[in-house]
Amino acid sequence: MSLTATPMIDVNIPRFNQGLIAALTAAAFFFDLPVLVAATFGVLALSWLGGPSVAPFTRIYVHLIRPRIQPEGPTEFEPAAPPRFSQMLGTVFLGASSVALYSGATAIGWALALVVTALATLAAAARICVGCIIYERAVQR
DSSP: OSSSOOOOEEEEEHHHHHHHHHHHHHHHHTTOOOHHHHHHHHHHHHHHHHTTTTTTTHHHIIIIIIIHHHHTOOOOOOESHHHHHHHHHHHHHHHHHHHHHHHTHHHHHHHHHHHHHHHHHHHHHOOHHHHHHHHHHHHOO
C-alpha cells in the first residue's frame, strides 16, 4: 500500500481541454490549416511536459472560465494520471500528424489529426476518454 496520495484534478479541466483540442483540429481540417495542427501539438506538448502550471488551456479554464461558472471552486475530482496519459497520446498523434502534413503525406496527416478530433470530441461531449480507458486497463495488469 502506498502512503502517497493520488494527485486529483477538477473533472472539468480535461473536458475543457479536449473541447478546445477538438475545435482546433476540426477547424484545421475544414480550413486546410496544417499550422493549426502544429500549434495544437505545441500546446499539448507543453502541457504534457510542463504540467498543469504551464498548460495554456488549463490556465484559461482555471483563471477565466471556472471563476464564472463555479465561483465556489471545483466540486468533482478525478485522478490526474489517466487524462495525463491521454494527453500524451494526443501529443504523439498530433506530432506525427504535423510531420506527415509538412512532409507531403497529407492523407496520413489529416487522418491522424481527425482521430484526435474524434476522440477529443467523444471525451468532451460524452465523458468517454479512450486514452483514460487504455491507461486504466494497462495499470490493472
